[in-house]
Amino acid sequence: MSEHPRTEPATPGATLATAGAAAPATATAPATAPATATATATATATGRAHAAEAARRDREDPLAGTRERFVVDAADDPNGTVYLDGNSLGALPRGVPARMADVIEREWGRDRINSWSDNHWWTAPERIGDRVGALVGAAPGQVVVGDSTSVNVLKAVVAGVRLARGAEGAEPAGADAGPAGGRDEILVDVSTFPTDGYIAESAARLTGCALRAVPAEAIATEATPRTALALVNHVDYRTGRLHDLPGTTAALHAVGAVAVWDLCHSAGALPVDLDAHGVDLAVGCTYKYLNGGPGAPAYLYVAARHQPRFDSPLPGWNSHADPFAMAGAYAPADGAVRGRVGTPDILSMLALESALDAWQGVSVESVRAKSLDLADFFLTCVAAYVPAGAVETLTPAAHAERGSQVALRCADAGEVTERLLARGVVIDYRRPDVLRFGFTPLYTGYADVERAAWALGEVLSAA
Ligand SMILES: Cc1ncc(COP(=O)(O)O)c(C=O)c1O
Numbered sequence: 001m002s003e004h005p006r007t008e009p010a011t012p013g014a015t016l017a018t019a020g021a022a023a024p025a026t027a028t029a030p031a032t033a034p035a036t037a038t039a040t041a042t043a044t045a046t047g048r049a050h051a052a053e054a055a056r057r058d059r060e061d062p063l064a065g066t067r068e069r070f071v072v073d074a075a076d077d078p079n080g081t082v083y084l085d086g087n088s089l090g091a092l093p094r095g096v097p098a099r100m101a102d103v104i105e106r107e108w109g110r111d112r113i114n115s116w117s118d119n120h121w122w123t124a125p126e127r128i129g130d131r132v133g134a135l136v137g138a139a140p141g142q143v144v145v146g147d148s149t150s151v152n153v154l155k156a157v158v159a160g161v162r163l164a165r166g167a168e169g170a171e172p173a174g175a176d177a178g179p180a181g182g183r184d185e186i187l188v189d190v191s192t193f194p195t196d197g198y199i200a201e202s203a204a205r206l207t208g209c210a211l212r213a214v215p216a217e218a219i220a221t222e223a224t225p226r227t228a229l230a231l232v233n234h235v236d237y238r239t240g241r242l243h244d245l246p247g248t249t250a251a252l253h254a255v256g257a258v259a260v261w262d263l264c265h266s267a268g269a270l271p272v273d274l275d276a277h278g279v280d281l282a283v284g285c286t287y288k289y290l291n292g293g294p295g296a297p298a299y300l301y302v303a304a305r306h307q308p309r310f311d312s313p314l315p316g317w318n319s320h321a322d323p324f325a326m327a328g329a330y331a332p333a334d335g336a337v338r339g340r341v342g343t344p345d346i347l348s349m350l351a352l353e354s355a356l357d358a359w360q361g362v363s364v365e366s367v368r369a370k371s372l373d374l375a376d377f378f379l380t381c382v383a384a385y386v387p388a389g390a391v392e393t394l395t396p397a398a399h400a401e402r403g404s405q406v407a408l409r410c411a412d413a414g415e416v417t418e419r420l421l422a423r424g425v426v427i428d429y430r431r432p433d434v435l436r437f438g439f440t441p442l443y444t445g446y447a448d449v450e451r452a453a454w455a456l457g458e459v460l461s462a463a
Protein backbone atom coordinates (compact mmCIF):
# COMPACT_ATOMS: atom_id res chain seq x y z
CA MET A 1 0.00 0.00 0.00
CA SER A 2 1.22 3.43 -0.87
CA GLU A 3 1.64 6.14 1.70
CA HIS A 4 1.52 9.30 -0.33
CA PRO A 5 -0.25 11.90 1.80
CA ARG A 6 -1.77 14.43 -0.54
CA THR A 7 -2.85 17.82 0.74
CA GLU A 8 -4.88 20.35 -1.23
CA PRO A 9 -3.93 22.58 -2.84
CA ALA A 10 -0.75 20.83 -3.97
CA THR A 11 0.82 24.03 -5.27
CA PRO A 12 4.29 23.79 -3.78
CA GLY A 13 5.44 27.30 -4.61
CA ALA A 14 2.43 28.94 -3.05
CA THR A 15 2.95 27.05 0.17
CA LEU A 16 6.69 27.65 0.16
CA ALA A 17 6.08 31.40 0.17
CA THR A 18 4.42 31.11 3.57
CA ALA A 19 6.78 28.53 4.93
CA GLY A 20 8.44 30.71 7.56
CA ALA A 21 11.36 33.00 8.05
CA ALA A 22 13.91 30.70 6.48
CA ALA A 23 11.99 30.42 3.20
CA PRO A 24 13.80 31.96 0.23
CA ALA A 25 12.63 35.48 -0.57
CA THR A 26 12.24 34.54 -4.23
CA ALA A 27 9.85 31.73 -3.49
CA THR A 28 7.06 33.25 -5.57
CA ALA A 29 9.27 34.21 -8.52
CA PRO A 30 8.09 32.84 -11.85
CA ALA A 31 9.78 29.70 -13.16
CA THR A 32 12.05 31.25 -15.74
CA ALA A 33 15.57 30.36 -16.79
CA PRO A 34 17.36 33.05 -14.72
CA ALA A 35 15.89 31.37 -11.63
CA THR A 36 19.08 29.27 -11.52
CA ALA A 37 21.35 32.11 -10.49
CA THR A 38 18.67 33.78 -8.37
CA ALA A 39 17.82 30.62 -6.52
CA THR A 40 21.46 29.79 -5.82
CA ALA A 41 22.26 33.30 -4.61
CA THR A 42 19.15 33.39 -2.44
CA ALA A 43 19.84 29.96 -1.08
CA THR A 44 23.36 30.96 -0.07
CA ALA A 45 22.05 34.14 1.54
CA THR A 46 19.59 32.13 3.62
CA GLY A 47 22.28 29.83 5.00
CA ARG A 48 22.13 27.02 2.48
CA ALA A 49 25.79 26.25 2.70
CA HIS A 50 25.71 23.54 0.04
CA ALA A 51 23.57 25.28 -2.58
CA ALA A 52 26.49 26.62 -4.59
CA GLU A 53 28.17 23.24 -4.54
CA ALA A 54 24.96 21.62 -5.74
CA ALA A 55 24.84 24.03 -8.68
CA ARG A 56 28.47 23.30 -9.50
CA ARG A 57 27.90 19.54 -9.34
CA ASP A 58 24.89 19.85 -11.63
CA ARG A 59 26.96 21.82 -14.14
CA GLU A 60 29.69 19.17 -14.11
CA ASP A 61 27.34 16.16 -14.07
CA PRO A 62 27.91 13.96 -17.15
CA LEU A 63 24.30 12.77 -16.86
CA ALA A 64 22.80 16.26 -16.54
CA GLY A 65 21.55 16.09 -20.14
CA THR A 66 19.29 13.11 -19.59
CA ARG A 67 16.99 15.14 -17.31
CA GLU A 68 15.51 16.75 -20.43
CA ARG A 69 14.29 13.34 -21.50
CA PHE A 70 11.74 13.45 -18.66
CA VAL A 71 8.86 15.60 -17.55
CA VAL A 72 10.27 17.01 -14.32
CA ASP A 73 10.43 20.51 -12.91
CA ALA A 74 13.56 22.61 -13.28
CA ALA A 75 16.20 21.72 -10.70
CA ASP A 76 16.72 25.28 -9.58
CA ASP A 77 13.14 26.49 -9.76
CA PRO A 78 12.17 27.15 -6.15
CA ASN A 79 8.53 26.94 -7.17
CA GLY A 80 8.95 23.59 -8.86
CA THR A 81 8.58 20.13 -7.48
CA VAL A 82 11.54 18.11 -6.32
CA TYR A 83 10.57 14.56 -7.23
CA LEU A 84 12.36 11.99 -5.10
CA ASP A 85 9.78 9.24 -5.49
CA GLY A 86 11.09 7.43 -8.55
CA ASN A 87 11.60 4.41 -6.29
CA SER A 88 7.80 4.13 -6.26
CA LEU A 89 6.81 5.57 -9.65
CA GLY A 90 9.35 6.82 -12.15
CA ALA A 91 8.75 10.14 -13.92
CA LEU A 92 7.23 10.33 -17.40
CA PRO A 93 9.77 10.10 -20.23
CA ARG A 94 9.03 12.83 -22.77
CA GLY A 95 8.74 10.54 -25.76
CA VAL A 96 5.98 8.38 -24.30
CA PRO A 97 2.87 10.53 -24.93
CA ALA A 98 3.52 10.86 -28.67
CA ARG A 99 4.30 7.17 -28.98
CA MET A 100 1.14 6.27 -27.10
CA ALA A 101 -0.92 8.52 -29.36
CA ASP A 102 0.57 6.69 -32.35
CA VAL A 103 -0.09 3.27 -30.83
CA ILE A 104 -3.68 4.16 -30.02
CA GLU A 105 -4.61 6.11 -33.14
CA ARG A 106 -2.68 4.25 -35.83
CA GLU A 107 -1.85 0.78 -34.52
CA TRP A 108 -5.09 0.17 -32.64
CA GLY A 109 -7.35 2.69 -34.39
CA ARG A 110 -6.47 1.98 -38.01
CA ASP A 111 -4.41 -1.21 -38.17
CA ARG A 112 -6.50 -2.98 -35.54
CA ILE A 113 -6.08 -6.79 -35.44
CA ASN A 114 -3.29 -6.70 -38.03
CA SER A 115 -1.08 -4.98 -35.47
CA TRP A 116 -0.41 -8.29 -33.74
CA SER A 117 1.76 -9.20 -36.72
CA ASP A 118 2.35 -6.01 -38.75
CA ASN A 119 3.19 -3.82 -35.78
CA HIS A 120 4.88 -6.69 -33.94
CA TRP A 121 2.60 -6.72 -30.93
CA TRP A 122 2.80 -10.49 -30.60
CA THR A 123 6.54 -10.55 -30.02
CA ALA A 124 6.66 -7.44 -27.82
CA PRO A 125 7.14 -9.36 -24.52
CA GLU A 126 10.40 -10.93 -25.70
CA ARG A 127 11.59 -7.92 -27.69
CA ILE A 128 11.15 -5.56 -24.75
CA GLY A 129 12.40 -8.28 -22.43
CA ASP A 130 15.74 -8.17 -24.22
CA ARG A 131 15.95 -4.42 -23.65
CA VAL A 132 15.24 -4.85 -19.94
CA GLY A 133 17.71 -7.73 -19.95
CA ALA A 134 20.45 -5.47 -21.23
CA LEU A 135 19.97 -3.28 -18.16
CA VAL A 136 20.18 -6.17 -15.70
CA GLY A 137 23.05 -8.06 -17.29
CA ALA A 138 21.05 -10.73 -19.12
CA ALA A 139 22.02 -11.81 -22.62
CA PRO A 140 19.12 -11.82 -25.11
CA GLY A 141 16.49 -14.53 -24.93
CA GLN A 142 16.20 -14.82 -21.15
CA VAL A 143 13.79 -12.06 -20.09
CA VAL A 144 10.12 -11.82 -20.91
CA VAL A 145 7.96 -8.82 -20.02
CA GLY A 146 4.41 -9.23 -18.78
CA ASP A 147 2.08 -9.58 -15.83
CA SER A 148 2.85 -8.00 -12.46
CA THR A 149 5.83 -8.68 -10.24
CA SER A 150 3.48 -10.49 -7.89
CA VAL A 151 2.40 -12.91 -10.63
CA ASN A 152 5.98 -13.43 -11.75
CA VAL A 153 6.98 -14.24 -8.17
CA LEU A 154 4.47 -17.09 -8.24
CA LYS A 155 5.82 -18.39 -11.55
CA ALA A 156 9.43 -18.13 -10.39
CA VAL A 157 8.99 -19.70 -6.97
CA VAL A 158 6.86 -22.66 -8.04
CA ALA A 159 8.95 -23.30 -11.16
CA GLY A 160 12.11 -22.82 -9.10
CA VAL A 161 11.09 -25.52 -6.62
CA ARG A 162 10.35 -27.83 -9.55
CA LEU A 163 13.78 -27.08 -10.99
CA ALA A 164 15.52 -27.75 -7.68
CA ARG A 165 13.73 -31.05 -7.21
CA GLY A 166 13.96 -32.10 -10.80
CA ALA A 167 17.70 -31.56 -10.80
CA GLU A 168 18.10 -34.47 -8.42
CA GLY A 169 15.28 -36.64 -9.65
CA ALA A 170 13.91 -36.29 -6.12
CA GLU A 171 10.40 -36.01 -7.36
CA PRO A 172 8.48 -37.33 -10.33
CA ALA A 173 7.98 -34.56 -12.87
CA GLY A 174 4.78 -32.65 -12.32
CA ALA A 175 4.10 -33.85 -8.79
CA ASP A 176 4.02 -30.94 -6.40
CA ALA A 177 2.25 -32.31 -3.38
CA GLY A 178 4.28 -33.11 -0.31
CA PRO A 179 7.98 -33.16 0.44
CA ALA A 180 9.62 -35.67 -1.80
CA GLY A 181 12.62 -36.94 0.01
CA GLY A 182 14.62 -33.77 0.08
CA ARG A 183 13.94 -30.26 -0.99
CA ASP A 184 11.04 -29.21 1.19
CA GLU A 185 11.91 -25.71 2.26
CA ILE A 186 11.65 -22.24 0.74
CA LEU A 187 13.59 -19.35 2.28
CA VAL A 188 12.46 -15.77 2.03
CA ASP A 189 14.17 -12.70 3.44
CA VAL A 190 12.47 -11.64 6.62
CA SER A 191 12.06 -8.01 5.61
CA THR A 192 10.72 -8.86 2.17
CA PHE A 193 8.27 -6.64 0.35
CA PRO A 194 4.92 -8.08 1.52
CA THR A 195 3.68 -9.41 -1.82
CA ASP A 196 6.74 -11.66 -2.16
CA GLY A 197 6.15 -13.08 1.31
CA TYR A 198 2.45 -13.70 0.71
CA ILE A 199 3.04 -15.39 -2.62
CA ALA A 200 6.01 -17.40 -1.36
CA GLU A 201 3.75 -18.72 1.40
CA SER A 202 1.13 -19.78 -1.14
CA ALA A 203 3.80 -21.26 -3.41
CA ALA A 204 5.13 -23.21 -0.44
CA ARG A 205 1.68 -24.71 0.14
CA LEU A 206 1.32 -25.52 -3.56
CA THR A 207 4.64 -27.34 -3.60
CA GLY A 208 4.45 -28.99 -0.18
CA CYS A 209 7.30 -26.91 1.20
CA ALA A 210 7.70 -25.09 4.48
CA LEU A 211 8.43 -21.38 4.27
CA ARG A 212 11.15 -20.00 6.53
CA ALA A 213 11.90 -16.29 6.86
CA VAL A 214 15.48 -15.35 7.68
CA PRO A 215 17.47 -12.12 7.36
CA ALA A 216 18.75 -11.68 3.81
CA GLU A 217 22.34 -11.53 5.12
CA ALA A 218 21.85 -14.97 6.73
CA ILE A 219 20.38 -16.82 3.75
CA ALA A 220 23.84 -17.91 2.64
CA THR A 221 24.45 -19.67 5.95
CA GLU A 222 20.88 -20.79 6.66
CA ALA A 223 20.43 -22.67 3.37
CA THR A 224 20.79 -26.43 3.70
CA PRO A 225 20.42 -29.44 1.39
CA ARG A 226 16.69 -29.32 2.24
CA THR A 227 16.39 -25.83 0.77
CA ALA A 228 14.70 -25.84 -2.63
CA LEU A 229 15.11 -22.13 -3.21
CA ALA A 230 15.43 -18.72 -1.68
CA LEU A 231 13.51 -15.65 -2.76
CA VAL A 232 15.52 -12.54 -1.93
CA ASN A 233 14.91 -8.83 -2.46
CA HIS A 234 18.04 -7.37 -4.05
CA VAL A 235 17.42 -4.01 -2.36
CA ASP A 236 15.27 -3.72 0.74
CA TYR A 237 12.29 -1.50 -0.14
CA ARG A 238 12.22 0.09 3.31
CA THR A 239 15.85 0.64 4.31
CA GLY A 240 17.47 0.79 0.87
CA ARG A 241 19.98 -1.89 1.92
CA LEU A 242 21.60 -3.74 -1.00
CA HIS A 243 21.89 -7.45 -0.43
CA ASP A 244 24.80 -9.60 -1.54
CA LEU A 245 23.57 -11.13 -4.79
CA PRO A 246 26.80 -12.81 -5.92
CA GLY A 247 27.64 -14.32 -2.52
CA THR A 248 24.11 -15.44 -1.67
CA THR A 249 23.59 -16.96 -5.10
CA ALA A 250 26.86 -18.89 -4.85
CA ALA A 251 26.00 -20.14 -1.36
CA LEU A 252 22.58 -21.34 -2.51
CA HIS A 253 24.15 -23.17 -5.42
CA ALA A 254 26.64 -24.80 -3.07
CA VAL A 255 23.74 -26.62 -1.35
CA GLY A 256 21.94 -27.33 -4.61
CA ALA A 257 19.26 -24.65 -4.14
CA VAL A 258 17.87 -22.18 -6.66
CA ALA A 259 18.33 -18.41 -6.29
CA VAL A 260 15.34 -16.17 -7.13
CA TRP A 261 15.93 -12.42 -6.91
CA ASP A 262 13.39 -9.59 -6.80
CA LEU A 263 15.03 -6.71 -8.65
CA CYS A 264 12.26 -4.10 -8.22
CA HIS A 265 14.54 -1.68 -6.39
CA SER A 266 17.77 -2.38 -8.23
CA ALA A 267 16.98 -2.67 -11.95
CA GLY A 268 17.90 0.61 -13.60
CA ALA A 269 19.60 1.84 -10.44
CA LEU A 270 22.73 -0.31 -10.29
CA PRO A 271 24.49 -3.09 -12.20
CA VAL A 272 22.82 -6.43 -11.44
CA ASP A 273 24.82 -8.73 -13.74
CA LEU A 274 22.41 -11.66 -13.62
CA ASP A 275 24.31 -13.82 -16.10
CA ALA A 276 27.72 -13.07 -14.63
CA HIS A 277 26.61 -14.16 -11.17
CA GLY A 278 24.79 -17.28 -12.32
CA VAL A 279 21.37 -16.22 -11.01
CA ASP A 280 18.71 -18.82 -11.75
CA LEU A 281 15.49 -16.80 -11.85
CA ALA A 282 14.61 -13.16 -11.26
CA VAL A 283 11.60 -10.89 -11.33
CA GLY A 284 11.10 -7.15 -11.16
CA CYS A 285 8.86 -4.24 -11.96
CA THR A 286 9.43 -1.57 -14.60
CA TYR A 287 7.59 1.38 -13.08
CA LYS A 288 10.36 2.50 -10.72
CA TYR A 289 13.85 3.15 -12.11
CA LEU A 290 12.84 1.97 -15.59
CA ASN A 291 10.09 4.62 -15.75
CA GLY A 292 7.59 2.41 -17.58
CA GLY A 293 4.51 4.07 -16.05
CA PRO A 294 1.91 3.18 -13.45
CA GLY A 295 1.20 -0.53 -13.51
CA ALA A 296 3.73 -1.10 -16.30
CA PRO A 297 4.30 -4.80 -16.95
CA ALA A 298 6.88 -6.63 -14.89
CA TYR A 299 9.45 -9.14 -16.14
CA LEU A 300 10.71 -12.63 -15.54
CA TYR A 301 14.28 -13.80 -16.10
CA VAL A 302 14.87 -17.49 -16.66
CA ALA A 303 18.53 -18.35 -17.13
CA ALA A 304 19.06 -20.04 -20.49
CA ARG A 305 20.38 -23.23 -18.87
CA HIS A 306 17.06 -23.68 -17.02
CA GLN A 307 14.69 -22.88 -19.86
CA PRO A 308 14.22 -26.43 -21.19
CA ARG A 309 13.05 -27.55 -17.71
CA PHE A 310 11.20 -24.38 -16.70
CA ASP A 311 7.76 -25.72 -15.76
CA SER A 312 5.45 -22.75 -15.21
CA PRO A 313 2.57 -23.04 -12.75
CA LEU A 314 0.65 -20.71 -15.10
CA PRO A 315 0.91 -22.34 -18.53
CA GLY A 316 -1.26 -20.14 -20.71
CA TRP A 317 -1.86 -20.22 -24.42
CA ASN A 318 0.73 -17.46 -24.97
CA SER A 319 3.48 -19.75 -23.72
CA HIS A 320 2.34 -22.64 -25.90
CA ALA A 321 4.72 -23.78 -28.64
CA ASP A 322 1.96 -23.21 -31.21
CA PRO A 323 -0.64 -20.87 -29.71
CA PHE A 324 -2.86 -20.70 -32.77
CA ALA A 325 -3.09 -24.45 -33.03
CA MET A 326 -5.52 -23.99 -30.12
CA ALA A 327 -4.51 -27.49 -29.10
CA GLY A 328 -6.13 -29.31 -26.23
CA ALA A 329 -2.80 -30.44 -24.82
CA TYR A 330 -0.25 -28.02 -23.52
CA ALA A 331 3.20 -28.03 -25.11
CA PRO A 332 5.53 -25.33 -23.84
CA ALA A 333 7.37 -23.00 -26.20
CA ASP A 334 11.13 -22.87 -26.10
CA GLY A 335 13.05 -20.05 -24.46
CA ALA A 336 11.86 -17.12 -22.39
CA VAL A 337 8.48 -17.29 -24.13
CA ARG A 338 7.75 -20.13 -21.73
CA GLY A 339 7.30 -17.49 -19.03
CA ARG A 340 4.35 -15.86 -20.80
CA VAL A 341 0.77 -16.57 -19.77
CA GLY A 342 -2.10 -14.81 -21.56
CA THR A 343 -2.64 -11.84 -23.85
CA PRO A 344 -0.14 -9.11 -22.98
CA ASP A 345 -1.21 -5.61 -21.99
CA ILE A 346 -0.02 -3.99 -25.21
CA LEU A 347 -0.64 -0.35 -24.31
CA SER A 348 1.39 -0.51 -21.12
CA MET A 349 4.01 -2.66 -22.76
CA LEU A 350 4.58 -0.26 -25.62
CA ALA A 351 4.68 2.67 -23.21
CA LEU A 352 7.49 0.84 -21.45
CA GLU A 353 9.28 0.22 -24.73
CA SER A 354 9.18 3.92 -25.48
CA ALA A 355 10.28 4.79 -21.93
CA LEU A 356 13.39 2.65 -22.35
CA ASP A 357 14.55 5.04 -25.09
CA ALA A 358 15.54 7.39 -22.26
CA TRP A 359 18.49 5.03 -21.68
CA GLN A 360 20.02 5.73 -25.08
CA GLY A 361 23.77 6.23 -24.69
CA VAL A 362 23.64 5.75 -20.92
CA SER A 363 25.40 2.99 -19.01
CA VAL A 364 24.04 1.50 -15.79
CA GLU A 365 27.52 2.00 -14.35
CA SER A 366 27.33 5.76 -14.87
CA VAL A 367 23.88 5.80 -13.29
CA ARG A 368 25.23 3.90 -10.30
CA ALA A 369 28.15 6.30 -9.86
CA LYS A 370 25.81 9.30 -9.82
CA SER A 371 23.30 7.55 -7.57
CA LEU A 372 25.94 6.95 -4.90
CA ASP A 373 27.22 10.49 -5.24
CA LEU A 374 23.72 11.96 -4.97
CA ALA A 375 23.04 9.97 -1.82
CA ASP A 376 26.38 10.95 -0.25
CA PHE A 377 25.72 14.59 -1.06
CA PHE A 378 22.19 14.36 0.32
CA LEU A 379 23.50 12.93 3.59
CA THR A 380 26.10 15.72 3.79
CA CYS A 381 23.30 18.28 3.34
CA VAL A 382 21.12 16.53 5.91
CA ALA A 383 23.98 16.61 8.40
CA ALA A 384 24.39 20.34 7.77
CA TYR A 385 20.74 21.40 7.70
CA VAL A 386 18.80 19.03 9.98
CA PRO A 387 18.92 19.49 13.76
CA ALA A 388 21.21 16.92 15.40
CA GLY A 389 19.40 13.82 16.52
CA ALA A 390 16.20 14.59 14.60
CA VAL A 391 16.70 11.76 12.08
CA GLU A 392 18.39 8.37 12.06
CA THR A 393 19.80 7.02 8.81
CA LEU A 394 18.60 3.46 8.15
CA THR A 395 20.47 3.05 4.88
CA PRO A 396 23.98 1.62 5.28
CA ALA A 397 26.82 4.07 4.74
CA ALA A 398 28.91 1.59 2.73
CA HIS A 399 28.39 1.97 -1.01
CA ALA A 400 28.47 -1.79 -1.47
CA GLU A 401 25.46 -2.09 0.82
CA ARG A 402 23.05 0.45 -0.55
CA GLY A 403 20.66 0.84 -3.42
CA SER A 404 19.42 4.16 -4.79
CA GLN A 405 17.41 5.50 -1.91
CA VAL A 406 18.13 6.93 1.51
CA ALA A 407 15.77 5.99 4.31
CA LEU A 408 15.60 8.23 7.34
CA ARG A 409 13.75 7.39 10.51
CA CYS A 410 12.13 10.24 12.40
CA ALA A 411 9.26 11.01 14.72
CA ASP A 412 5.93 11.91 13.11
CA ALA A 413 7.21 10.76 9.73
CA GLY A 414 3.76 10.91 8.12
CA GLU A 415 3.31 14.53 9.16
CA VAL A 416 6.87 15.36 8.06
CA THR A 417 6.13 13.87 4.63
CA GLU A 418 3.07 16.09 4.27
CA ARG A 419 5.04 19.17 5.23
CA LEU A 420 7.75 18.32 2.73
CA LEU A 421 5.08 17.96 0.08
CA ALA A 422 3.74 21.38 1.00
CA ARG A 423 7.27 22.66 0.30
CA GLY A 424 7.31 20.97 -3.08
CA VAL A 425 9.38 17.94 -2.09
CA VAL A 426 7.77 14.63 -3.02
CA ILE A 427 9.00 11.57 -1.13
CA ASP A 428 7.55 8.34 0.26
CA TYR A 429 6.48 7.57 3.79
CA ARG A 430 6.47 4.03 5.04
CA ARG A 431 4.78 3.37 8.33
CA PRO A 432 5.48 3.84 11.12
CA ASP A 433 8.47 6.13 10.97
CA VAL A 434 10.39 5.91 7.68
CA LEU A 435 10.99 8.66 5.12
CA ARG A 436 12.26 7.35 1.77
CA PHE A 437 14.20 9.65 -0.54
CA GLY A 438 14.64 7.97 -3.93
CA PHE A 439 17.30 9.08 -6.41
CA THR A 440 16.86 8.47 -10.13
CA PRO A 441 20.11 9.71 -11.68
CA LEU A 442 18.59 10.08 -15.14
CA TYR A 443 16.55 13.02 -13.85
CA THR A 444 17.50 13.75 -10.23
CA GLY A 445 19.95 16.62 -9.82
CA TYR A 446 22.18 17.76 -6.99
CA ALA A 447 20.07 20.90 -6.53
CA ASP A 448 17.06 18.62 -5.98
CA VAL A 449 18.67 16.73 -3.14
CA GLU A 450 20.09 19.90 -1.57
CA ARG A 451 16.65 21.51 -1.63
CA ALA A 452 15.06 18.37 -0.18
CA ALA A 453 17.56 18.33 2.70
CA TRP A 454 16.98 22.03 3.31
CA ALA A 455 13.22 21.55 3.37
CA LEU A 456 13.64 18.65 5.77
CA GLY A 457 15.75 20.88 8.01
CA GLU A 458 13.05 23.56 7.93
CA VAL A 459 10.32 21.08 8.79
CA LEU A 460 12.24 19.46 11.63
CA SER A 461 13.49 22.78 13.02
CA ALA A 462 9.90 23.95 13.25
CA ALA A 463 8.77 20.75 14.96
C1 LIG B 1 10.38 -5.37 -3.92
C2 LIG B 1 9.00 -5.31 -4.49
N1 LIG B 1 8.44 -6.45 -4.95
C3 LIG B 1 7.19 -6.44 -5.46
C4 LIG B 1 6.46 -5.27 -5.54
C5 LIG B 1 5.03 -5.35 -5.99
O1 LIG B 1 4.89 -5.55 -7.30
P1 LIG B 1 3.47 -5.49 -8.02
O2 LIG B 1 2.52 -4.75 -7.15
O3 LIG B 1 3.75 -4.69 -9.23
O4 LIG B 1 3.06 -6.86 -8.28
C6 LIG B 1 7.04 -4.07 -5.11
C7 LIG B 1 6.34 -2.76 -5.19
O5 LIG B 1 5.18 -2.59 -5.32
C8 LIG B 1 8.33 -4.10 -4.56
O6 LIG B 1 8.89 -3.00 -4.08
Ligand SMILES: Nc1c(O)cccc1C(=O)C[C@H](N)C(=O)O
Residues within 6 Å of the ligand: 001, 002, 003, 087, 088, 089, 237, 264, 295
Ligand atom coordinates in the same frame (compact mmCIF):
# COMPACT_ATOMS: atom_id res chain seq x y z
N1 LIG C 1 3.23 -0.30 -7.00
C1 LIG C 1 2.78 0.75 -6.29
C2 LIG C 1 1.48 1.23 -6.50
O1 LIG C 1 0.70 0.64 -7.42
C3 LIG C 1 1.02 2.33 -5.76
C4 LIG C 1 1.86 2.93 -4.86
C5 LIG C 1 3.14 2.47 -4.62
C6 LIG C 1 3.57 1.35 -5.31
C7 LIG C 1 4.89 0.79 -5.07
O2 LIG C 1 5.53 0.40 -5.99
C8 LIG C 1 5.38 0.68 -3.70
C9 LIG C 1 6.80 0.22 -3.73
N2 LIG C 1 6.97 -1.12 -4.26
C10 LIG C 1 7.53 0.29 -2.42
O3 LIG C 1 8.71 0.05 -2.46
O4 LIG C 1 6.98 0.59 -1.39
